[in-house]
Amino acid sequence: xxxxxxxxxxxxxxxxxxxxxxxxxxxxxxxxxxxxxxxxxxxxxxxxxxxxxxxxxxxxxxxxxxxxxxx
Numbered sequence: 001x002x003x004x005x006x007x008x009x010x011x012x013x014x015x016x017x018x019x020x021x022x023x024x025x026x027x028x029x030x031x032x033x034x035x036x037x038x039x040x041x042x043x044x045x046x047x048x049x050x051x052x053x054x055x056x057x058x059x060x061x062x063x064x065x066x067x068x069x070x071x
Contacts (some may be wrong), residue, residue: 004055005029008046010041014056015046 003026007015017033020026026046035043049055 001048001050003048005046006059008043014059016052
């Protein structure tokens with residue numbers, strides 16, 4: 001399965017940038033884009049999925065808050 005690289009802008013607009021077969025290539029692309037980005041509200045993410053529709057669904061789903069410890 002390929003890795004899909006997306007640019008995410010507010011309000012949660014997804015733009016497909018590239019599809020990579022190797023994790024290292026996708027990771028390098030995301031890191032380069034993040035370092036070059038100066039605008040606020042722009043995020044770059046990579047996702048492992050079988051097709052672009054599945055990747056967009058995974059990126060669009062709300063994520064739960066991370067629990068770092070118990071009170």
